[in-house]
Amino acid sequence: MNIPRFATISLRARLATLIAALLIAVTATAQMSRPGGGSSRSGGSSGSQQKLPEQIITAWDMTSPLGFRRPAQVDTLLLNYYLNAVPVDISPAWASTGNLGGQGINMIYMERQVQSDFFFHDPLAHWLPTLGNHKFYNSRIPFTLLSYNTGGGKENSQDRLTGVFSGNVNKRLQFGAHFDYLYSKGMYANQSVKNINYGLAGSYMGDRIEIQGFFNGWNSLNKENGGITDDGYIIDPAPLQGGQSSIEPRSIPVNLTAAHTRLTGAEAMLNSRYKIGFWRELPPDSIKGPDGKMMEDTIPKHEFVPVSAVTWTVDYRRGRHLFLNQNASEGDRFWKNHYLLTDGTNDVTSYHSVTNTFGLSLIEGFHKYAKFGLSAFITHELRKYTQAVDTVTHPRNPADINTNLTPYPLETRIAPDASENFVWVGGQLSKTQGSILRYDATARFGIIGRAIGEVDLKGNLSTRIPFMSDTLEVDALAHISNEAAPYLMNNFVSNHFIWHNDFGKINRVRLGGTVALPMTRTRLSFNVENIKNLIYFDSLAMPAQHSKNIQVVSAALRQDFKLGILNWQNSVTWQKSSDKSVLPLPDLAVYSNLFILFKVATLHVQLGVDCDWYSKYYAYDYQPATSVFYTQDKVKVGNYPFMNAYVNMKLSKARFYVLFSHINQGMIGGNNYFALPHYPMNPRRFLLGVSVDFTN
Numbered sequence: 001m002n003i004p005r006f007a008t009i010s011l012r013a014r015l016a017t018l019i020a021a022l023l024i025a026v027t028a029t030a031q032m033s034r035p036g037g038g039s040s041r042s043g044g045s046s047g048s049q050q051k052l053p054e055q056i057i058t059a060w061d062m063t064s065p066l067g068f069r070r071p072a073q074v075d076t077l078l079l080n081y082y083l084n085a086v087p088v089d090i091s092p093a094w095a096s097t098g099n100l101g102g103q104g105i106n107m108i109y110m111e112r113q114v115q116s117d118f119f120f121h122d123p124l125a126h127w128l129p130t131l132g133n134h135k136f137y138n139s140r141i142p143f144t145l146l147s148y149n150t151g152g153g154k155e156n157s158q159d160r161l162t163g164v165f166s167g168n169v170n171k172r173l174q175f176g177a178h179f180d181y182l183y184s185k186g187m188y189a190n191q192s193v194k195n196i197n198y199g200l201a202g203s204y205m206g207d208r209i210e211i212q213g214f215f216n217g218w219n220s221l222n223k224e225n226g227g228i229t230d231d232g233y234i235i236d237p238a239p240l241q242g243g244q245s246s247i248e249p250r251s252i253p254v255n256l257t258a259a260h261t262r263l264t265g266a267e268a269m270l271n272s273r274y275k276i277g278f279w280r281e282l283p284p285d286s287i288k289g290p291d292g293k294m295m296e297d298t299i300p301k302h303e304f305v306p307v308s309a310v311t312w313t314v315d316y317r318r319g320r321h322l323f324l325n326q327n328a329s330e331g332d333r334f335w336k337n338h339y340l341l342t343d344g345t346n347d348v349t350s351y352h353s354v355t356n357t358f359g360l361s362l363i364e365g366f367h368k369y370a371k372f373g374l375s376a377f378i379t380h381e382l383r384k385y386t387q388a389v390d391t392v393t394h395p396r397n398p399a400d401i402n403t404n405l406t407p408y409p410l411e412t413r414i415a416p417d418a419s420e421n422f423v424w425v426g427g428q429l430s431k432t433q434g435s436i437l438r439y440d441a442t443a444r445f446g447i448i449g450r451a452i453g454e455v456d457l458k459g460n461l462s463t464r465i466p467f468m469s470d471t472l473e474v475d476a477l478a479h480i481s482n483e484a485a486p487y488l489m490n491n492f493v494s495n496h497f498i499w500h501n502d503f504g505k506i507n508r509v510r511l512g513g514t515v516a517l518p519m520t521r522t523r524l525s526f527n528v529e530n531i532k533n534l535i536y537f538d539s540l541a542m543p544a545q546h547s548k549n550i551q552v553v554s555a556a557l558r559q560d561f562k563l564g565i566l567n568w569q570n571s572v573t574w575q576k577s578s579d580k581s582v583l584p585l586p587d588l589a590v591y592s593n594l595f596i597l598f599k600v601a602t603l604h605v606q607l608g609v610d611c612d613w614y615s616k617y618y619a620y621d622y623q624p625a626t627s628v629f630y631t632q633d634k635v636k637v638g639n640y641p642f643m644n645a646y647v648n649m650k651l652s653k654a655r656f657y658v659l660f661s662h663i664n665q666g667m668i669g670g671n672n673y674f675a676l677p678h679y680p681m682n683p684r685r686f687l688l689g690v691s692v693d694f695t696n
Contacts (some may be wrong), residue, residue, distance in 0.1 A: 050360050057139045060163040065357045065379055067271030067313050076693050077515050078604050078650040079427040082657040085149050085687045090126055092591040092612040095619055099186040100158055101127050101193035105629050108573055109585055110527045110554045117486045119261055119352040120321035127215040130267055131195050136203050138174055142167035144694040151687030158184040185247045187682045190225035190257050191294045207304035213270035220263045223282055224624035226255030228677025234680045235671050249683055255334055258327035261627060265319035275306035307366045311359040317375050320350040323625050335496040338407040347388055347494040355381040365433055375428040380422055388493045389416040408501050416492045422584055423448035438462045440495040455482045470519035477538050479510040489535050496625045505547045507532040521560035528553050537630035541623040551578040588636050589635050606648035635677035641669045655694040661687055
């Protein structure tokens, strides 16, 4: 892996760079926030200054399939900014290969996404931009949000540089761009990660025409070390070190030294809507006349009232997965089978998808009796797959046997190229206005291709109930689906794994609800899901389908306390899987964050310590050749507190933090700090970060 020049400089140099950037940022933001700050009036001689208009930024993301807008949050908050540098930002039970940006899976089941059509994408999905997490912005003044996080020394540095830009040509037309560069060498050998994400976006929100679209690309390179060779190097290194009680993390031997995964891909989406409606005259405004008295404005004003809309959405996605191992002797020890090559591995699998959705909508609110919106749509998707070609004859002849290749395990060959066509029809009912009751329901049915018989029904309901001197917030959800197994779960060829299955449709039924009381800072949720024909990876890292029902029951409590400057944030999740050999989960996951929040002049400060913990369970193991998490029953992980001490600060539009991560290593909880079998968590270290919101 090529090491970028800036990532090899010393911690002292990077700290100096960070401080210099922070000083520049503080100076710039202080100038922007100064009363009357800005450029002088054109042609003025009095030296008076223009006052900058107030910056107002709104954000939204798109929902599938019709591209409706949903409010989103702009990432400029002070509280817990430091979490960007540690895994608990994703989940209090995040099972990963250890390094920031590495493959991982959320062990809080109700927060986990279902398996996608290109399963290589799933372990890295959190780090990649896509429809589910892409944001659009609308700002009165163009803004740029830059962030830089760093930590570690020369041999184990962790650097991340991110940027978001958005600007409005006018109140209707907006464009933006973003990038995310993450380079982390990791604390252990052959563990480095280099992720590059980038994208462009734009939107036009007119009276009749609405257009919003984006392009996102990514290139993720992950070294694969196959885990450490002996967990004892972490738990009790003395017997392995001739009595020496400690060892440098990078000196711990690992299973693979010349293997890596590269995942590249892109998504381009364009959503367009043409609205049909009428113009309505507005009542006149009151204005101040020449004599200072209030009078009616004589200029008529009108607004466009949309009644219906025609929608077209096109979504293009592509992905390419490469697994390369250049050390044949390590491969012989690590993998049981070698179907294509014996002198190493070079597997490539690619995927393309084009989806077109056409919809007709009756828009909510155009009349006092139009209390809800109603839509109908039809969707067509074309998927194409390309994977390895088995060049060895079948059945094996004597010449083939001499190559020491594993015999081909199937009677028939799997075609290296395949395509699928899917067609669904559906409808959507929604009520997004009103303070008492809001809801949405979407139904989709497959009618062509392997989609025949597919059903996807989703419903959400939200209401607000007066309670004492506050308002009780109640949300409920229901989701029923019956979906075909992804193509690559049925057909796959690679050097170490080949399978051909005939999996049936996966059936899921989920019911859940949430109750929140802002006055007491309490949020309680309960969910239950039944899964039949679950596809999972068994102890051989091969896909299998569990024909019986599995139930998962989950309850989560979020309770925050505040007394003056003292704050205590807590979340507790309890979950139970009816079959842990197929769907392993920790029964309990806890996150707690104790801090004081105060202000020194104009500097906001959050100073505290946090901890995440989950109960011990038989965790998934990880297979680097296919980037999948598979079941095992030999090693338990968990029952270990991971603690961080931090200080967050915010001055004007600049945020910065200092983080002492994993402060309890070797002191509280013992040394069994593994997120997965043979993949230890990062040891103790310092991390720093700064983020600045520039108003241009």
